[in-house]
Amino acid sequence: MRARGFSLVEVVVTVAIVALLASIAAPLTETVVRRGKENELKTALYRIRDAIDAYKLAADAGYIEKLADATGYPPTLKVLVEGVRDVRSAAGARVYFLRRIPRDPFGDPNRPPEETWGLRSYASPPDSPRAGVDVFDVYSLAPGNGLNGTPYREW
Template sequence: MRAKGFTLIEVLVTMAIVAMILTLAVPRYFASVDRAREDVLREDLYLLRDAIDKFYADKNHYPSKLDELVTEKYLRAIPVDPYTKSARSWVPVAPEETSTGMIADVRSGAPNKGRDGTWFKDW
């Protein structure tokens, strides 16, 4: 009677096929994760800047803190930066005239570069 099971050659061939498939799939997976994070960062910056602009249009001054956008119902919550994983890492940019408020723009606090080679802090 012959024992049931796989031979060492069959297992090695199967492992080689799985390894080849993984060498093709894993780089694409990580590239798509990075692309998604970058897209989320762009969207978060757009939403924050849009809320700041609407706040200024309604009140004729900029907010003093980002939390003011939430308390005044311009945002439900401050978005989380996908790279720093914190809602407190946003870097506020003051307007040229400080008498109009404290935050006229916002930038990411992430120390990384985007796909196009620009720093996230410059977006």
């Protein structure tokens, strides 16, 4: 009676095929993970920018306090979470613009979320953003470019 099993050639061919498939799948997995982080970055930027715009609209409408010489933009990102006093309410109610500050998915996970973003004040030019007395915009501090070729700082 003859023993059944695989020959050495069959095993080597099978291992080679599996290794080839794994080498093709590894870069695809990396791209999928990176695309997921880029989608998180887009969402986080949208939420923060939307909250900054809502703060500005509330300040311009007179719903929250605004100094005469102020731009109407929030002084920090934390203000968007901590809220500001609603001047229309006698009970001292607060207006909140964000539940929490999203973290830059490409940023350092050991830093607080508000420190993972670059801040641009209203007085700084768009091609050379700098922090200042207010927060007009945020940008990613991550080095490198996205899958679309645009640097993360310019998103």
